[in-house]
């Protein structure tokens with residue numbers, strides 16, 4: 001199901017040891033974003049599995065999912081829905097607590113961001129434990145979304161996140177994997 005990726009794309013990711021906590025290998029996409037060809041290629045590959053299908057909205061997860069998700073939404077001629085950290089959205093929200101590889105947090109979405117039954121894809125840069133993406137799936141479903149896919153540039157398969165999301169009935173697409181974490 002996952003798209004083949006070029007070594008070039010994988011090589012455009014920078015790894016920072018012990019950030020933000022000791023023991024974490026942080027996979028930094030700013031180097032991919034700063035490389036025009038890699039950025040375009042990543043967006044094209046994220047779009048490719050759903051191109052030609054009806055996608056009403058792209059939901060991007062703060063913060064790195066905003067950069068990729070905005071570009072994907074534009075390419076699909078879909079709307080964009082921000083899923084934000086607690087306290088940042090001005091109107092009525094739905095919220096959910098979640099845990100991720102290096103912490104716990106709470107995310108929110110505007111309650112009226114989705115019309116019932118709209119077909120939505122989730123975009124983020126990376127899936128690790130899947131806690132963040134699981135929260136996003138549950139949050140979007142709670143406001144009426146039909147979540148048809150969750151798409152990430154990077155999968156850390158040792159942490160099991162992609163399997164967690166597939167178990168919720170949402171297909172997962174990723175462009176590359178990094179073993180270890």
Ligand SMILES: O=P(O)(O)OC[C@H]1O[C@H](OP(=O)(O)OP(=O)(O)O)[C@H](O)[C@@H]1O
Nearest residue numbers: 062063064100101127128129130131132
């Ligand atoms: O699969 P998980 O273990 O849940 O981790 C993945 C999440 O962690 C990172 O975001 P982070 O919370 O660091 O936020 P940021 O994009 O604002 O830096 C990443 O962009 C994903 O959203």
Ligand SMILES: Nc1ncnc2[nH]cnc12
Nearest residue numbers: 025026027028101126128
């Ligand atoms: N290892 C990692 N690198 C970058 N972002 C992350 N989010 C969760 N785990 C991460």
